[in-house]
Amino acid sequence: MTLKQVQAFLAVAASGNFADAAQAMFLSQPALSLIIKAFEEELGGKLFLRSTRRVELTAEGEAFLPRARELLAHWHSTTEDLRLRMALKKGKIAVAAMPYFAATALPSLLKRFKRSYPDLQIEIHDVVAEKVVELVQAGSIELGITFEPTALNGLEFAPLYRDRFVAVLPADYQTSGNRISWRELLTSDFITLQHPSGIRSSIEAELAKEGIEFTVAYDCHQLATIGQLVANDFGVAVIPSLCSKQMNDLGLKCLPITEPVIEKSVGLLSRPKNLLSVAAQAMYELALKSYGSDWPPQD
The missing domain is CATH 3.40.190.10 (Periplasmic binding protein-like II)
Structure with a gap:
């Protein structure tokens, strides 16, 4: 069953003759007749009773009529839905x-x-x-x-x-400059995210390459929790630099880390x-x- 066959069926059913239906569909009458004939052959029976004066629906055609209207309405709503999605008006x-x-x-x-x-x-x-x-x-x-x-x-x-990881330190943490090394950083208790955090995995992998061992004193699920722990002097942490503002808002200071620099x-x-x-x-x-x-x- 094709859309054109359903449209042709509905046009003939509505007008009661092939001439008016063909005009409504912008087809020649022979072309419309061929569409209906092929449709009936595919279905295995007649949809219309033809006479010299009028075309009428068979019992099967009457049964199909409301379904055909539903099919056409569903087709129109489906195509409209797709048009809206393609135009980024829906989805x-x-x-x-x-x-x-x-x-x-x-x-x-x-x-x-x-x-x-x-x-x-x-x-x-x-x-x-x-x-x-x-x-x-x-x-x-x-x-x-x-x-x-x-x-x-x-x-x-x-x-x-590319995000470069930075150290998160308490506001009163004393450093010798405007950056800090990993070895200096790890003299304090270290706070980090729990596995399977990508931040945690990156820190472990890079430090392993440098042969730097470290012990985690506290691990948690959220960066906000890390910030609160550092703010309450539980230790220090390392985060992506994109989160620096979040930590600065807590009154903490963020410094670049050296030896090694971790970027992702x-x-x-x-x-x-x-x-x-x-x-x-x-x-x-x-x-x-x-x-x-x-x-x-x-x-």
């Missing part, structure tokens, strides 16, 4: 982001996106870096924002910026771009466009 996009990015840079990016596409719904998953990769690989999320994975396994990664690329993780929905492509392009020396983008 939903799901984004997964590491918690530290979700709490700092993501709101600004989403605000820009909503200004351009106010009718789109946005679903946010703030999960650890490893879970971002899992969700994109599983296809349940189109766009992820995370550290660059060691293996892409068919996915694509578009870097947004943060970017967009997705399937190949041509497989993304129109909404996901729009978010992808906006994120790349928003990147700059003033990252995160200002409202």
Whole structure:
């Protein structure tokens, strides 16, 4: 059954003759007759009783008439839905982001996106870096924002910026300069995130390369908790520099770390771009466009 066959059936049923129905469909009468004939042959029976004066529905045609109207209405609503989605007037996009990015840079990016596409719904998953990769690989999320994975396994990664980790220190912490080494930092109790945090994994991997051993005094799930622990003199911590403002607001100071310097690329993780929905492509392009020396983008 094709859309044209359903439209032809409804046109003949409404007008009661082939001439008027053909004119309504902008077809010749022989062309319309062939469409109806082929339709009836496919169905295995007659839909119309033809006479010299009028065309009437058979019992089967009467039974099909309300269904045909439903089919056409459903077709129109479906095509309209698709048009709205293609025009970014309707739809939903799901984004997964590491918690530290979700709490700092993501709101600004989403605000820009909503200004351009106010009718789109946005679903946010703030999960650890490893879970971002899992969700994109599983296809349940189109766009992820995370550290660059060691293996892409068919996915694509578009870097947004490189984040350099910094030390978080109590306001009264005394240092010899405007930066601090790892060995000096680790003379204090160390606070960090629990596994499977990507921040924790990056710290461990880089320090292992340098042969630096460290003991974790406190580990927790949230960066906000780390900030409170440092503010209450439980120890020191290391975080991505993107979170520095969050820590400064608590009255803490953030310093660059040396020996080693830890940097990680943060970017967009997705399937190949041509497989993304129109909404996901729009978010992808906006994120790349928003990147700059003033990252995160200002409202």
